[in-house]
Amino acid sequence: MAAIELGDEGGDPRDGAAERAIQVVLSTSPVPMWIYDIETLRFLSVNGSAVDRYGYAEADFLGMRVTDIRPFEDLVRLADIDRHPEDVERSGPWRHVTCNGRTLWVDVASRVIEWQGRRAVMVIASELPSEPGSHARSVPVLSHEPAFVRVVAERLDHARDIGAAVGVFLVELAGVDRLHTVAGVGDARAVLQDAIASVEKTCAATDTLALLGNTRLGVVCVAPSVERVLAEAEAVERVLHRPRQVEEAPMLEPGAFLGVRVVAADHPPTEAGSVVDDAVLALEEAVRHGRGQHLVMFDSRLRERVTLQFSRDQAIRRALAAQDFSLFYQPIVDAESGVVHGYETLLRWRRPDGELEGPVDVIAMAESNGDIAPLGAFVRSTALAELGRVLATSPELFLCINLSPYELDNQGLADEVASLCALHAVAPGQLCFELTESALVTASDDFWRFEQLLDLKRIGVRLAIDDFGTGYSALSYLKKLPVDVVKIDRSFVADLATSEADTMLVDAITRLAHALGLSVVAEGVETGLELEILKGLGVDRAQGYLLGRPSPSREALELLGAR
Numbered sequence: 001m002a003a004i005e006l007g008d009e010g011g012d013p014r015d016g017a018a019e020r021a022i023q024v025v026l027s028t029s030p031v032p033m034w035i036y037d038i039e040t041l042r043f044l045s046v047n048g049s050a051v052d053r054y055g056y057a058e059a060d061f062l063g064m065r066v067t068d069i070r071p072f073e074d075l076v077r078l079a080d081i082d083r084h085p086e087d088v089e090r091s092g093p094w095r096h097v098t099c100n101g102r103t104l105w106v107d108v109a110s111r112v113i114e115w116q117g118r119r120a121v122m123v124i125a126s127e128l129p130s131e132p133g134s135h136a137r138s139v140p141v142l143s144h145e146p147a148f149v150r151v152v153a154e155r156l157d158h159a160r161d162i163g164a165a166v167g168v169f170l171v172e173l174a175g176v177d178r179l180h181t182v183a184g185v186g187d188a189r190a191v192l193q194d195a196i197a198s199v200e201k202t203c204a205a206t207d208t209l210a211l212l213g214n215t216r217l218g219v220v221c222v223a224p225s226v227e228r229v230l231a232e233a234e235a236v237e238r239v240l241h242r243p244r245q246v247e248e249a250p251m252l253e254p255g256a257f258l259g260v261r262v263v264a265a266d267h268p269p270t271e272a273g274s275v276v277d278d279a280v281l282a283l284e285e286a287v288r289h290g291r292g293q294h295l296v297m298f299d300s301r302l303r304e305r306v307t308l309q310f311s312r313d314q315a316i317r318r319a320l321a322a323q324d325f326s327l328f329y330q331p332i333v334d335a336e337s338g339v340v341h342g343y344e345t346l347l348r349w350r351r352p353d354g355e356l357e358g359p360v361d362v363i364a365m366a367e368s369n370g371d372i373a374p375l376g377a378f379v380r381s382t383a384l385a386e387l388g389r390v391l392a393t394s395p396e397l398f399l400c401i402n403l404s405p406y407e408l409d410n411q412g413l414a415d416e417v418a419s420l421c422a423l424h425a426v427a428p429g430q431l432c433f434e435l436t437e438s439a440l441v442t443a444s445d446d447f448w449r450f451e452q453l454l455d456l457k458r459i460g461v462r463l464a465i466d467d468f469g470t471g472y473s474a475l476s477y478l479k480k481l482p483v484d485v486v487k488i489d490r491s492f493v494a495d496l497a498t499s500e501a502d503t504m505l506v507d508a509i510t511r512l513a514h515a516l517g518l519s520v521v522a523e524g525v526e527t528g529l530e531l532e533i534l535k536g537l538g539v540d541r542a543q544g545y546l547l548g549r550p551s552p553s554r555e556a557l558e559l560l561g562a563r
Contacts, residue, residue, distance in 0.1 A: 026047040036066045174256055221233075413455070487523055
């Protein structure tokens with residue numbers, strides 16, 4: 001970018017020509033620009049490009065300091081900011097943080113000027129396409145701070161010299177990103193600062209603590225033995241789960257996930273970047289397990305699992321692009337008459353070896369790698385395209401489609417479903433989305449996902465609890481959740497003929513569901529005796545191999561005609 005000459009610093013403040021020239025540049029520049037007070041670091045003026053790119057309103061900007069758009073770790077590197085406040089935006093590549101928490105790499109050019117009678121700094125922030133020096137890789141990218149890797153390398157060298165063990169802990173603070181969205185940057189940073197203080201008190205004085213992002217910390221520990229390293233990792237995990245009072249953010253429950261990589265004293269030389277990558281893998285595994293496992297240690301088996309998962313991820317993405325997925329439909333019949341009332345949609349993947357694979361592993365992979373949204377959209381559009389004609393002419397029929405809780409993160413889901421229904425002349429009430437009991441309960445506790453459930457209900461779609469009885473098993477949730485159908489899991493149906501307890505459970509579930517105005521479907525019906533018992537218990541509908549196996553759309557519709 002060409003330099004903009006604005007005259008020498010320290011000109012006559014009564015002469016407003018320089019300020020007018022600066023104002024023209026601010027208002028016309030397509031690049032974010034601002035001016036801040038050199039003593040208070042507060043924004044004095046920002047242009048429209050900065051408002052658009054960073055997401056803050058102009059009034060919000062003018063109530064902030066320039067440090068508010070900087071990651072904490074950059075402020076740490078500017079430790080002498082009080083003595084040299086102009087250096088907070090000294091020229092060169094830096095990172096800035098937008099209103100929604102996104103990190104931008106920017107090339108900053110700054111100049112000390114006179115503005116409204118005070119010393120100020122004018123800044124031009126040109127966004128860079130990527131982190132300086134970064135390059136694309138054809139393998140899973142494990143992001144880390146180069147400076148942190150250098151620290152790990154130094155500690156590894158030192159540990160080899162003194163015969164010590166090294167531990168690298170990566171910590172992901174739970175809920176801080178959502179708190180940033182809901183409550184703002186101030187509350188999120190208060191929680192982050194509190195967590196940093198807690199970890200600092202727990203770690204040894206010789207440990208290195210680094211901030212690796214808005215929600216992630218890194219710790220490098222050098223200790224006499226592996227046991228001491230593990231003890232410290234467990235101490236960090238405990239302190240981050242201990243109830244803490246953070247005045248600015250009392251709503252946030254404490255919590256964190258830890259990925260730990262340990263290098264023993266007698267371990268052969270190890271590349272620092274690989275050690276950090278291994279800690280990232282362990283952290284991702286901890287996050288994947290959720291609340292069931294907060295701390296995960298890296299081992300070679302984890303690397304093997306990740307490699308296998310990556311190859312499976314790529315295979316699924318290729319299959320999605322090549323449309324190697326197909327849908328099968330299993331009939332759901334009236335328990336008393338045997339009349340087909342609807343179908344459950346089941347995903348099938350024809351693998352490269354020609355074998356058909358069911359949905360369980362495919363869905364889990366798609367949820368973990370972020371492909372669940374396009375896969376779910378494929379299922380919905382294909383199902384309505386294949387069965388839309390018969391549904392449109394048979395209003396008594398309905399179509400059940402399994403819905404992943406991760407799809408509820410899509411705020412446009414209800415609009416997409418409404419458009420598909422209109423395209424295929426299907427009433428929204430003929431669609432029934434099935435979610436597992438645990439997924440529905442979790443969604444009911446998540447404001448954003450629960451809103452998506454309510455949006456689906458508002459357009460007329462029905463909701464079903466799938467595999468009921470195998471998750472939380474709390475009947476009280478039936479009155480809380482916005483559902484229409486309860487599907488009793490096949491594990492209760494399989495032993496109806498021999499288990500009095502299962503019979504009593506199915507009876508209790510059916511009575512309670514009917515009292516709440518819900519219909520009941522029994523899954524996994526394979527014998528005539530099971531069907532007779534279910535009829536006697538008042539179950540409304542049934543599905544299972546006795547009544548029809550999953551089959552492609554043509555065969556499923558032929559069965560409909562036969563019945």
